Amino acid sequence: MEYLEGQSRRNNLVFEGVLESQGESWADAEAKVKKILTEKLQLPPTVELERVHRVGRPDGERSRPRPIVAKLLRWKDRDTILHRAKQLKGTNIYINEDYTDAVKRKRKELMPELRAARERGEIAFLRYDKLIVHPRTTSTPNQGR
Structure with missing residues (x-):
């Protein structure tokens, strides 16, 4: 079971530190991820995201924004994003792999x-x-x- 869960997460990336707005929809979260990819990581807008959503329940009293999980269509894009993530150094945004608990x-x-x-x-x-x-x-x- 653990193996299957890991395989289902293999094209996922977790974006942490991305500011969250009140009543943010999944489309808003996707737009924020796309903006990071194109503007901060200089990736072409052709990178396809299958699904993007915040993890956890919204809580107005949170001091930190909820992480965003992005499922990419292609492994190659995921790998490129991870390699370019070091360009985010100095920002409060971090990109990590999505692992099982x-x-x-x-x-x-x-x-x-x-x-x-x-x-x-x-x-x-x-x-x-x-x-x-x-x-x-x-x-x-x-x-x-």
Whole structure:
């Protein structure tokens, strides 16, 4: 079951930090995502979104806007968006993959180990629900040539 849920989410991206307006419709949320894609990430307007919606119940007292889940028609577009998401640095907008609750829990558990590895100077990152760590190597000139 977990596998099927993960597969159904594979073309999804989660947009966090996108301002929310009172009584916002799904069409409004879609327009905001399209604007981010075209204006901030310089993507062509041909990127097709299958479905876009906010997650959770609207609450007028929320200090943060609800995340937006966008299902993309093509995996390639999703991948391009993730690679260009670093262009949003300095804004309050973040784009992440949409993981199942079990994967989110596992990634959260791995965060202290990830930080520790990076503090040791190792190359460390999360891939799905796994921690990948590579020691930094220094290259030395070839001897005996």
